[in-house]
Amino acid sequence: xxxxxxxxxxxDVRTPVSAEELEQFESDALAGFVLARASAGLTDGTIRGxxxxxxxxxTWFGRPLWDMEPSxxxxxxxxxxxxxxxxxxxxxxxxxxxxxAFLELRHKVELHRMTGRVGVRMAxxxxxxxxxxxxxxxxxxxxxxxxxxGFSQVA
Numbered sequence: 001x002x003x004x005x006x007x008x009x010x011x012d013v014r015t016p017v018s019a020e021e022l023e024q025f026e027s028d029a030l031a032g033f034v035l036a037r038a039s040a041g042l043t044d045g046t047i048r049g050x051x052x053x054x055x056x057x058x059t060w061f062g063r064p065l066w067d068m069e070p071s072x073x074x075x076x077x078x079x080x081x082x083x084x085x086x087x088x089x090x091x092x093x094x095x096x097x098x099x100x101a102f103l104e105l106r107h108k109v110e111l112h113r114m115t116g117r118v119g120v121r122m123a124x125x126x127x128x129x130x131x132x133x134x135x136x137x138x139x140x141x142x143x144x145x146x147x148x149x150g151f152s153q154v155a
Contacts, residue, residue, distance in 0.1 A: 017114045025114060026064050030054070033102050053095035065096070066103060066111060 030051070037047045058065055060076060081089050103111065111117055 022064065022114060025110070029103060029107055032106060033099055036102060036106070049091065050095040050098065053092040054099055057092065057096055065099065066115070066117065 033054075034047055034051060037050065038044075054065065057076065060080060061068060061072060077089060077093065081092065
């Protein structure tokens, strides 16, 4: 006969993560992103460009990029970058999409442990909420839902 056991939720035992730990994790994740891009054979100039784009979005957002919500992406790409050249919007969105894919592939579990978020993906999607005049249309998708078409192809 099988015995029953009491199961405890591990979230009750975990200590909250400090702001310093989150800041260090954010720095480590970006450093890992740079190393992964270099290991994939991308040039220093391309990597520098990607990091520059990510830093600009991070400066505008004021929080770690994994905290972005669809409304934040809409505000950034639809309002802040509205008058920017289409190449700038495209490069920035590609860097952000690639970074989100990197976080999803390499740091999903750790992000969940530290923030409680299941994960975040940024994928091209059709959305009625986005401005139809924009060249770039993005929606942040919380993990747990089906992945967007084309998400698995990350440069």
